[in-house]
Amino acid sequence: MTKKKFVIIDALAMAYRAYYAFMNRPLITTSGEPTSAVYGFITQMIRVIEETKPDFLAVAFDSKEKTFRHEMYDLYKSSRSAMPDDMIPQLQRIKEFVGYLNVPLYIKPGFEADDIIGTAVKVAEKKNYISYAVTPDKDYVQLVTENVKLIKTGKSNELIITDEKKVKEDYGFEPKFMIDFLALVGDSSDDIPGVAGVGPKSAQPLIEQFGHLEDIYANIENVEKKGIKTKLENSKENAFLSKELATIVTDMKMDFTFGEDLPKPDFEKLGKMFNELEFKNTLLRIKKIYSEEISESELAESNPEKSRKIFDKSKTKYHLINSIDGANILATLLSKSKEFIFDTETDSLNTLEVNLAGASFCIKPGEAYFVITNPFADSTDLFAQDMEDKINVDDFVKIFKPIFEDEAIKKICQNGKYDIGVLAKYDIHLKGFYFDTMLASYLIDPDQKHGMDALSEKYLNYSPIPFSEIMGEKKDATKIFSVESEMLNEYASEDADITMQLYKVLKKEINKNNLQDLANNIEFPLAPVLEQIERNGVKLDSKTLHEFSKELEVMIDTFTTKIHNLAGEEFNIKSTKQLQHILFEKIKLKPTKKTKTGFSTDAKSLEALKGEHDIVDIILDYRQITKLKSTYADALPKLVNANTGRIHTTFNQTIASTGRLSSIKPNLQNIPIRTELGREIRKAFIPTDKNHLILSADYSQIELRIMAHMSKDKGMTKAFNNGEDIHRSTAALVFGVKPKDVDTDMRRKAKEVNFGILYGIGPFGLASRLGISRMHAKEVIDTYFETFKNIKGMMDSFIEQAKEKGYAETMNGRRRFLRNINSKNRVVRQFEERVAINMPIQGTAADMIKIAMINIHNELEKRNAKTKMILQVHDELLFDLHKDEQAELTPVIKKLMEDAMKFDVPIIVEAGVGKNWLEAH
Secondary structure, eight states, X not given: OOOOEEXXXXXXXXXXXXXXXXXXXXXXOTTOOBOHHHHHXXXXXXXXXXXXXXXXXXXXXXXXXXXXXXXXXXXXXXXXOOOOGGGHHHHHHHHHHHHHTTXXXXXXXXXXXXXXXXXXXXXXXXXXXXXXXXXSOGGGGGGOBTTEEEEEEOTTSOEEEEOHHHHHHHHSSOGGGHHHHHHHHOBTTTTBOOSTTOOHHHHHHHHHHHOSHHHHHHTGGGOOOHHXXXXXXXXXXXXXXXXXXXXXXXXXXXXXXXXSSOOOOOHHHHHHHHHHHXXXXXXXXXHXXXXXXXXXXXXXXXXXXXXXXXXXXXGOEEEEEOSXXXXXXXXXXXXXXXXXXEEEEESOSOTTTOOEEEEEEEEETTEEEEEEEXXXXXXXXXXXXXXXXXXXXXXXXXXXXXXXXXXXXXXXXXXXXXXXXHHHHTTOOOOOEEEEHHHXXXXXXXXXXXXXXXXXXXXXXXXXXXXXXXXXXXXXXXXXXXXXXXXXXXXXXXXXHHXXXXXXXXXXXXXXXXOHHHIIIIIHHHHHHHHHXXXXXXXXXXXXXXXXXXXXXXXXXXXXXXXXXXXXXOOXXXXXXXXXXXXXXXXXXXXXXXXXXXXXXXXXHXXXXXXXXXXXXXXXXXXXXXXXXXXXXXXXXXXSXXXXXXXXXXXXXXXXXXXXXXXXXXXXGGOOOSSHHHHGGGGGXXXXXXXXXXXXXXXXXXXXHHHHHHHTOHHHHHHHHTTOOHXXXXXXXXXXXXXXXXXXXXXXXXXXXXXXXXXXXXXXXXXXXXXXXXXHHHHHHHHHHHHSHHHHHHHHHXXXXXXXXXXXXXXXXXXXXXXXXXXXXXXXXXXXXXXXXXXXXXXXXXXXXXXXXXXHHHHHHHTTOSXXXXXXXXXXXXXXXXGGGHHHHHHHHHHHHHTXXXXXXXXXXXXXXXXXXXXXX
């Protein structure tokens, strides 16, 4: 008898895979709704159904809440980036799709989709089904049995089925040992630590020889390699913790109803949804699966004519320049042009260490030039060979430096900050930077993708030569010097040509949407400023951090001893089960929340138990210290550039939809400030030498001041104009007391309300922040709005304007599109309403500090100052201040920041100077 088939899909994993598959060519409807994740998920799900023909189908989703694994281990999935903003509404669309298919969708708070699927396939196995778990995650290998298989999508979009035989072939052991394998090697995607220093090649023979983790440690004396044995001994606690974290739950309490046949979808609702999403052939495929009748009009629509390509590659002319004479002729041509595109080709993204392979230029659409260079002249570098037909990079600089530095000639780029940095490495200081297609795309719609490939697909209907075509699948940029010259010319010249054609299109879009001021006075001129800040870098006192790390290590040992003494026994503080035993069974504290693994020991639960027993406070301190040590004290010194002795972060202009800057490698926007110990990290950020100091200039409550200006609220405006403590003034008005009678708790609550209002906070959110009932929180918010009547009016008007225009807008005209603000789905709509409230205020604050940075940069250059701007963190600017310029420049910087934009309330910048960042702030 043929066994019935059960298919269950890991929705979030599949949606993420789809989202990133379209990263370079994102799908967006004509109305602007992002659909990459939705399209990828739906098409893959249809394909799975077509190929497996299941008797029963289900979908599992991760819940929004933290899981029992987070409680077990604080750092679980801690390094994962926040979900992209444009993916959030897409998940709701996926849930709608599953609902219209009439397929069960399973979510359970505190658990992951892994656990739902693990339990479901075991239930199905007992019912004699063959189960297929659809997921790209290797964790699921542990579930594979004779009746449980995995499905994932391969490189060519084919479905790969993993069964017991394939697991053995791929890993060298049976599926049941996958948990032990993960316990040893860890899992960086989930921040599961594993055994430090043990990788797949070391783990596999251990499992082959001994079996499960418990057996490995039971026979540790028989481990032949001393190094591996030592690593196992040193990481025993982490190994068993990792096994616990990696184990998928298979015995959850959930009801799974296995039907006889797949229920029929709601074709009418699916059709309407696909029309909105502009998925033309999708309904047809689904109807075929369910043997539903297909109309002639539907068949006709399934074969639309291909769109005309705007970019015609057959009409292009690309010139390879590999001689001095050719370079001089091109330079003369460029010097006579009013504007040109340029793009650099290099072997690295690090502009401090980059080697130039060439530069492409374009003066008119359809024709481009690539100057191929040799940066290894007089070098023993292996890349130096076979470079006779290339221009020495010194000659390139000599010929083209005057043109790059001619301010009268306009230069246009795609991601110009990088190209400016490449030129700076060769002592070319670009002047006349005029337009950036990447930044223009960001201003037109911050939520679309801004890479050249994506823009070419969208605006030119053309797919450029992929980087992998010339570099190979691994995309190793260091191999650029071994690429055949003509091939590199074709690739590089096409980039310049496409950028020229994008420039023509995007410039019109900028003008059409009245974004010229934002582009020409803020975003474009900011790029060179950020490049200079990145190049300046910030000096780090690694010795201070090393010493601080040692202090933290001593504190960790001290707190460990105290915790063990208070517990009356030694135990693994990082183990949730052991900590639960100590707190709730031995000490008998009253638990606040129940989880799958017992009573919760997460930060929120322990905060609620503060004061009940000394051990609770010490555990919270212990956790704070361990995080400070690993994330900052130990990590930051490793990121110091060996040549400069500084940290050089990279600023992103096109990530945050509000206009705020972000930074990576490292992210210096998250340096701790709230706790005393956290602030110690800032001590390590120091000036260049004894002749310099650190100057910190920080906007005071800038977003609240902008809110007061935009709302025209008399009470709030008066408080700021009178120089009052706004949080104390708010507390006095909200709680109906005199300012002198406002206590610390009242002020704290007023501060939470003031800032919470900026983010459209509701009673539930405020109740959570303040630790009060939802009813009390509602009363506080109601009283706030009664007191500051214009604030509520402003918020309502922001939402109404966004519903009417389809976007929220800053005072400078920066837009963020809100495609779902009129959605009938309450969750999706309310999310966008909160964005509509926050964006005009936070975005205006972002614009203001950008204007200040540009003005300060220009002023420092005009004065030929020794002082350098070295960092931007939210509303704060940091400077390497020369002592001789302190008296002169401090008030200048302060004034330029305060005068960047004009408001009805005073703008205050708090400026401090010190021997390090902490002392200056």
